[in-house]
Amino acid sequence: MSGYKEIATRDSCFRPGSTLCPGCMEATAFQNVGRATDNGVKTIFTIGTSCAEVSTLAFPNVVAWGRGDAPPDDVTKSFSIIHNVFESAPTLAESVRDVADILEGAGALRTRVQVVSASGDGGALAIGLRSLLHTVHRRARITVMVLVNEIFANTGFQYSPATTPFAETSTTPVGPDVPGNLRAPLDYVHLAIAAGAELVAQVSPAHGKLFLKTVERALALPSGTAVIFVPAPCISGWKFDDGETVELALLGAQSGVFPAFVWERGKGGKVTDCAKEAAERPAIETFLVRQRRFHHLVRRDRETGQPVPVPGREADLARLREWTQRNVERLYALAELK
Amino acid sequence: MIPEGTAPLPLLRVSTPSGERYDGVVDLEKVRAAHHALHTQRESLIADGNYAAALATLQMWRCVLYPGFPITPSTKWIETVAAKIAEHQPNIKRVKLLEAEHAVADYLAGAAAACRDLVFATATSSVGLDHMTETTRSLGASGLGNVLLIDVYRATANYPLCIEGDPSDTLAHRDDGFIQIACRGKQQIYDTLLQAPCLGMHPDILTPVMPGYYGIKDSHRNARLTVEPDHEIHAFQDRWIRPCPLPGLINGDTAFGNCTTSRWFQGFKIGQKKRMERALEVLPQIGADFERTFGRPGLAYFDAVGFGDDAPPDVAVVTMGPDFGTFEALRPAFEARTGLRAAGLALRLLSPFPREAVRRKLAGARVVLVLNQAHHQGRGHLTLDVADALFPLDQRPRLLSAFAGLGGADVSEATWEAMLDDARAALDGPPPPAYRFYHEGRRL
Numbered sequence: 001m002s003g004y005k006e007i008a009t010r011d012s013c014f015r016p017g018s019t020l021c022p023g024c025m026e027a028t029a030f031q032n033v034g035r036a037t038d039n040g041v042k043t044i045f046t047i048g049t050s051c052a053e054v055s056t057l058a059f060p061n062v063v064a065w066g067r068g069d070a071p072p073d074d075v076t077k078s079f080s081i082i083h084n085v086f087e088s089a090p091t092l093a094e095s096v097r098d099v100a101d102i103l104e105g106a107g108a109l110r111t112r113v114q115v116v117s118a119s120g121d122g123g124a125l126a127i128g129l130r131s132l133l134h135t136v137h138r139r140a141r142i143t144v145m146v147l148v149n150e151i152f153a154n155t156g157f158q159y160s161p162a163t164t165p166f167a168e169t170s171t172t173p174v175g176p177d178v179p180g181n182l183r184a185p186l187d188y189v190h191l192a193i194a195a196g197a198e199l200v201a202q203v204s205p206a207h208g209k210l211f212l213k214t215v216e217r218a219l220a221l222p223s224g225t226a227v228i229f230v231p232a233p234c235i236s237g238w239k240f241d242d243g244e245t246v247e248l249a250l251l252g253a254q255s256g257v258f259p260a261f262v263w264e265r266g267k268g269g270k271v272t273d274c275a276k277e278a279a280e281r282p283a284i285e286t287f288l289v290r291q292r293r294f295h296h297l298v299r300r301d302r303e304t305g306q307p308v309p310v311p312g313r314e315a316d317l318a319r320l321r322e323w324t325q326r327n328v329e330r331l332y333a334l335a336e337l338k
Numbered sequence: 339m340i341p342e343g344t345a346p347l348p349l350l351r352v353s354t355p356s357g358e359r360y361d362g363v364v365d366l367e368k369v370r371a372a373h374h375a376l377h378t379q380r381e382s383l384i385a386d387g388n389y390a391a392a393l394a395t396l397q398m399w400r401c402v403l404y405p406g407f408p409i410t411p412s413t414k415w416i417e418t419v420a421a422k423i424a425e426h427q428p429n430i431k432r433v434k435l436l437e438a439e440h441a442v443a444d445y446l447a448g449a450a451a452a453c454r455d456l457v458f459a460t461a462t463s464s465v466g467l468d469h470m471t472e473t474t475r476s477l478g479a480s481g482l483g484n485v486l487l488i489d490v491y492r493a494t495a496n497y498p499l500c501i502e503g504d505p506s507d508t509l510a511h512r513d514d515g516f517i518q519i520a521c522r523g524k525q526q527i528y529d530t531l532l533q534a535p536c537l538g539m540h541p542d543i544l545t546p547v548m549p550g551y552y553g554i555k556d557s558h559r560n561a562r563l564t565v566e567p568d569h570e571i572h573a574f575q576d577r578w579i580r581p582c583p584l585p586g587l588i589n590g591d592t593a594f595g596n597c598t599t600s601r602w603f604q605g606f607k608i609g610q611k612k613r614m615e616r617a618l619e620v621l622p623q624i625g626a627d628f629e630r631t632f633g634r635p636g637l638a639y640f641d642a643v644g645f646g647d648d649a650p651p652d653v654a655v656v657t658m659g660p661d662f663g664t665f666e667a668l669r670p671a672f673e674a675r676t677g678l679r680a681a682g683l684a685l686r687l688l689s690p691f692p693r694e695a696v697r698r699k700l701a702g703a704r705v706v707l708v709l710n711q712a713h714h715q716g717r718g719h720l721t722l723d724v725a726d727a728l729f730p731l732d733q734r735p736r737l738l739s740a741f742a743g744l745g746g747a748d749v750s751e752a753t754w755e756a757m758l759d760d761a762r763a764a765l766d767g768p769p770p771p772a773y774r775f776y777h778e779g780r781r782l
Contacts, residue, residue, distance in 0.1 A: 042588070044452075044587050044588070046448060053597070054597050057593055057595070057596045057597060058596055058597045058598065059596040059597070059598045059602060060598070060602060061599075063593050063596065065593060066591060066593075071357065071358030071591035072591070075360045075363055075589075078358070078360065078590070078591040079591060080357075080585075080586075080587040080588070080590055080591060080592050080593070080594075081587075081592075081593045081594070082447070082448060082451050082587060082593070082594040082595055083593075083594065083595035083596065083597075084444055084447050084448075084473060084476055084595055085444070085472050085473060085476065087440075087444075088444040088447070088448075088473065091436070091441050091444040091445050091448065092444055092445075092447060092448035093448065094445065094448070095403075095405070095434075095444075095445040095446070095447075095448030095449040095452065096448050096449070096451075096452040096587055096588070098403060098432070098434065098449065099403060099448075099449050099452040099453050099456070099588065100452065100588060102402050102403060102430055102432060103364055103369065103453065103588070105430055106368045106369050106371075106372045106430050107365070107368045108364055108365045108366065108367075108368035108369050108372075109363070109364060109365075109588070110362060110363050110364070110365065111363055111588075113588060130437060130438060130440075130441070131437075131441060131444070134436070134437040134441065
C-alpha cells in the first residue's frame with residue numbers, strides 16, 4: 001500500500017471546474033480515487049447518468065476529468081471516461097475490461113489498464129440493480145464505486161432504495177400522518193457479497209486513510225469485482241450547512257446509519273469506528289439534527305442547543321434507533337463471513 | 339501490414355475535439371495473427387441464415403468478442419458462434435452471454451469505445467431490440483461504426499406474441515441512428531455481414547450498422563451458401579477498414595457521451611445526419627468492390643427486376659425480404675396475362691432511405707404497389723418513404739399501399755395475384771383507398 005501523504009501528492013484525474021455543489025462528497029471521492037489511480041496503470045472510468053456525470057462531463061463546458069492541462073505524453077497517466085445511461089456503468093466497465101484482457105491475451109496491449117465504474121445509488125440500486133449484480137456475479141475484474149446519497153439527486157431528490165427510514169425526500173414528503181420514507185433501505189452490502197463480489201466496502205473519504213487503502217486494495221485485486229459504496233452526504237438533498245460534509249459523513253458512520261465496513265472474500269471483514277453497542281456510539285440525533293430532511297423528527301432545543309425529539313414523533317425516532325441498531329448488527333454479522 | 343487499397347480517403351472533417359490518440363498502444367497485427375481461419379478456400383455449404391450470419395462474423399479477424407442474449411429467432415446466431423469458438427481452441431474469440439438485451443447494448447457501447455478498430459457484433463429480435471432501445475439510440479449517435487447489431491426480424495409485440503418474421507422490429511427503429519440493411523436469402527445475409535463493417539467504420543461514416551433478415555423464413559430455413567476463405571475476406575475488409583482516426587478508451591485520452599446544451603446538440607445531430615447520408619455514396623462503392631472481388635452482387639440500395647432501359651413499367655412493386663421472390667416468379671406470367679410491363683424493387687438499404695435512387699427507378703411507372711409487412715400507424719413505413727421519394731416528380735405514379743405477411747405470414751402466390759390485380763385496376767380506375775390488407779388471395 002502507498003503512503004497516505006505520497007498519494008496526496010499524485011495527479012488526480014478529477015480536475016477543477018465541475019459544477020457539483022460546493023462541499024459535495026462526490027467531488028471529494030473523485031479527488032481521492034483520482035489520486036489513487038495515478039499509479040502507473042492506464043485508467044478508464046465508466047459513469048452512469050447521475051449528478052456526478054452531468055456536473056463533470058460537459059461539452060463545450062468543462063470536462064472535469066483528465067490528468068494535467070493537456071493529454072499527458074505517458075499513456076499510463078492518460079485517462080478516458082465514457083458515460084451512458086443510468087444503469088450502464090458496471091456493464092460498460094466489464095466490457096472495457098474484457099476488451100483489454102483479450103488484447104492482453106493476444107500480446108496486443110502495450111499498457112496495463114484499470115477500470116473503475118461510477119454510479120449513483122439510484123443508478124446502481126434502483127434502475128441498475130440488474131446491471132450491478134450481474135456484473136459482480138460474472139466476477140468482472142473492475143472496481144465499482146457507488147456514490148450513495150440516498151436519493152435521485154440529479155432529478156430532484158426523489159426517494160431511492162438506499163434512503164434512510166423516515167428521511168424526507170421529494171417523493172416521500174412529510175405530512176401530519178406521514179413521517180417521510182417508511183421503507184427500510186435495500187441491504188446492498190449483503191447483496192453485493194451474495195452476488196459474488198471479491199471485495200465489498202462501505203466507506204467515505206471522511207475516513208480518509210481507510211478510504212484510500214480500500215481503493216488501492218480494490219484496484220489491486222487479481223480477480224473478481226470490488227464494490228465500494230461511498231456514503232455521500234448531499235448538501236442540497238439532505239439540506240445541511242456549508243462545510244459540514246465530512247463531519248456529517250463521519251457522524252453517519254459512527255452513529256450506525258452507514259458504518260465504515262470493509263470485507264474481502266476469504267478474509268472476512270471489519271466494521272471500523274462504529275461500536276456494536278448503541279450506548280458506545282454517538283446518539284443518532286446528533287446526525288439527524290444537522291439535516292433538514294429529518295426536521296420532522298429532531299430539532300435543537302432553543303435553550304440548550306441539544307437535539308430533542310419533535311413532540312409526537314418519539315415513536316418514529318425510536319423505530320429509527322431500532323433500525324440503526326439492526327443495521328450495525330447486520331454489518332458485524334457480515335464481517336464474520338469468509 | 340494492412341495493405342493500401344482503393345478505399346476513398348475521408349472527406350468529412352470531425353469538428354469536435356476528441357482527445358488524444360496514442361499510437362502503438364494496441365498492436366492490431368497481433369490480433370490478426372491470433373485469428374483462427376475457419377475456411378482456407380471457397381466452399382459450398384448448406385446453411386440457414388443464422389449460421390450464415392454467425393460464420394461471417396467469425397471469419398473477421400477484427401471480431402473477437404461476441405456479447406449476446408437469446409431470443410427467438412436469433413438465438414442460433416449466438417449458439418453457432420459459441421459452438422465454433424469451442425471447436426477451435428485455443429482461440430482469442432470469446433462469447434459473453436449477458437443477463438438482458440439492454441446489457442448487451444451497453445456492453446457493445448463500452449467494448450466498441452474501448453477499441454474502435456475491432457468489430458463488435460450481436461444478434462437479437464423483436465422485443466429484444468426494443469429492450470436495447472435506450473442504448474441503441476446512444477449507439478446510433480456515438481460515432482461507433484464498429485458495432486454490428488444483427489436484427490433477425492420478428493413482430494414487435496407480446497400481445498399477441500408471434501415468433502415469426504415480421505420486420506416491425508427493425509422498422510420501429512428507423513430513427514435509432516443505425517444504417518439499416520435488409521437481406522433476403524442466406525447468401526445475401528453472409529455477403530452483407532462481410533461488407534457491413536466496411537461501411538460503418540468508414541472514416542466519413544462512423545455509424546453502426548443494423549443488418550437484418552426475416553426470422554424463420556430466412557433465419558431457420560436452409561439453402562446453399564458459398565463461403566469465402568478467411569484470408570480473402572480479410573484482404574477485402576482491410577482495403578476499406580483503416581485504423582480509426584479517433585481515440586478509443588484504451589488508446590486515447592478522451593471522453594465519450596458528454597452532456598451538451600441545445601445550442602451544441604443540434605450540431606452533433608447535423609453531423610450524425612451527414613455521416614449517415616455519406617453512406618449513400620460509399621455503399622455502392624463497397625458493393626462494386628465486393629462484386630469484383632468475389633463475383634457476387636455486393637451491397638446495393640435495392641434488388642431490381644424488370645426495369646429495362648427502353649420504357650418504364652406500368653406496374654412497379656416495392657417491398658423487402660424473401661417474399662419478393664414470389665413476385666419475381668409470378669412476374670412473367672402476369673405480364674403475359676395482362677400485356678402490362680411489371681417491375682419490382684426489393685429494398686436493401688432502409689436507412690438512410692435511398693430517395694433519389696428509388697425516384698429515378700420508379701419515375702414513369704403508372705402504378706406503384708408498395709407491400710408493407712409490418713404494422714404501422716398509417717399507410718405503411720415503406721409506403722411513406724416511397725411517397726416521399728416520388729413527391730418531387732411532376733407526373734407522380736398512383737400509389738397503392740398494401741399490408742400482407744404481418745407476423746411473418748406467407749405472402750402466397752394468390753396474395754400477390756390479388757395485389758397485382760388491384761394494381762392493374764388502379765391504372766385507370768378510381769383512386770385506391772389509403773391502404774388494404776391481403777391474405778391468401780383475399781382482401782381482408
